[in-house]
Amino acid sequence: MLIKIKRPSDCRESEVTDKRLYLERRRFLRLAWGTVLATAAGVVGPELGSPRPALAGEKLKGVRKGPFSTDEELTPYKAVTTYNNFYEFATDKRSPAELAKNFQTKPWTVAIEGEVKKPAVYALEDLLKPHPLEERIYRLRCVEAWSMVIPWVGFPLGDLIKRLEPTSKAKYVEFVTLYDPEQMPGQRYPVLKWPYVEGLRMDEAMHPLTILAVGLYGEVLPNQNGAPLRLVVPWKYGFKSIKSIVKIRFVEQQPVTTWHRAAPHEYGFYANVNPEVDHPRWSQARERRIGEFFKRKTLMFNGYAEEVAHLYAGMDLRKYY
Numbered sequence: 001m002l003i004k005i006k007r008p009s010d011c012r013e014s015e016v017t018d019k020r021l022y023l024e025r026r027r028f029l030r031l032a033w034g035t036v037l038a039t040a041a042g043v044v045g046p047e048l049g050s051p052r053p054a055l056a057g058e059k060l061k062g063v064r065k066g067p068f069s070t071d072e073e074l075t076p077y078k079a080v081t082t083y084n085n086f087y088e089f090a091t092d093k094r095s096p097a098e099l100a101k102n103f104q105t106k107p108w109t110v111a112i113e114g115e116v117k118k119p120a121v122y123a124l125e126d127l128l129k130p131h132p133l134e135e136r137i138y139r140l141r142c143v144e145a146w147s148m149v150i151p152w153v154g155f156p157l158g159d160l161i162k163r164l165e166p167t168s169k170a171k172y173v174e175f176v177t178l179y180d181p182e183q184m185p186g187q188r189y190p191v192l193k194w195p196y197v198e199g200l201r202m203d204e205a206m207h208p209l210t211i212l213a214v215g216l217y218g219e220v221l222p223n224q225n226g227a228p229l230r231l232v233v234p235w236k237y238g239f240k241s242i243k244s245i246v247k248i249r250f251v252e253q254q255p256v257t258t259w260h261r262a263a264p265h266e267y268g269f270y271a272n273v274n275p276e277v278d279h280p281r282w283s284q285a286r287e288r289r290i291g292e293f294f295k296r297k298t299l300m301f302n303g304y305a306e307e308v309a310h311l312y313a314g315m316d317l318r319k320y321y
């Protein structure tokens with residue numbers, strides 16, 4: 001993004017060979033089948049709400065299939081978990097997996113603040129408890145012009161918002177990442193203004209496609225992918241999907257988001273995947289799916305136009321980029 005980053009073409013094809021893709025698919029089917037059996041048998045194992053700490057990679061129980069999943073080829077687990085943007089750990093894509101290895105995600109609290117009837121600092125377990133976990137296979141499309149297909153595990157953000165009862169003044173939702181330079185070495189440098197902040201308009205936050213994720217590939221979210229709680233907004237560029245969330249604030253004014261603050265001409269508040277509006281330094285018309293050689297056409301709203309285009313009816317998407 002602002003920092004010189006490796007481009008998608010730098011992702012070596014050797015990391016995502018056909019064999020690995022095949023093994024990943026097998027593994028995924030095994031996981032899905034295991035989940036079905038465990039659920040049918042009423043097996044209760046370690047899960048997010050259990051007293052035993054949930055560890056990255058631990059299997060999540062009781063995950064049901066959610067709506068809106070794409071049937072496109074999954075990006076292999078290895079690529080999803082070793083090609084990460086997580087500036088709190090490092091500005092390159094390879095280091096977060098290693099540097100986030102010992103990141104402490106338990107205990108974890110989320111502060112709910114602002115224009116809401118139930119503000120409080122919630123233990124993550126309490127915040128999650130009423131929400132059944134779903135698997136949703138969504139594309140993630142980065143503004144850097146690469147994309148992946150990821151089986152996320154999470155639940156609709158809108159369900160949580162309804163429970164928290166925002167007031168009529170709440171027009172936007174702001175999300176804040178943990179600030180802890182002791183644990184997050186990237187925060188020791190002013191590459192961005194910390195903590196990382198993102199935001200959505202209330203109708204975007206309430207849209208059924210928008211989820212809070214706690215896992216991927218049927219397992220607890222790896223730290224480098226934003227454990228223990230991250231946002232996934234599939235029709236927007238990846239940078240809207242803020243990681244390791246510690247605060248959700250309901251506000252009247254449009255929040256100033258991290259990337260917009262860093263480079264306002266390059267990153268707007270809306271950040272909708274839009275092949276017609278180029279990033280000032282490169283085209284958004286095509287993208288490289290990680291694991292594929294040839295580029296493909298970028299789809300409007302990342303392929304979710306039917307579901308979300310109405311949210312932006314009448315808006316000039318060149319102005320509101």
Ligand code: MTE
Nearest residue numbers: 084085086087142177196238239241242243
């Ligand atoms: N959230 C925080 N807190 N810090 C970050 O650096 N990077 C964003 C987004 N969320 C980022 C973040 C960007 S640019 C992308 S593309 C996605 O996370 C990448 O998510 P992934 O590593 O799970 O692929």
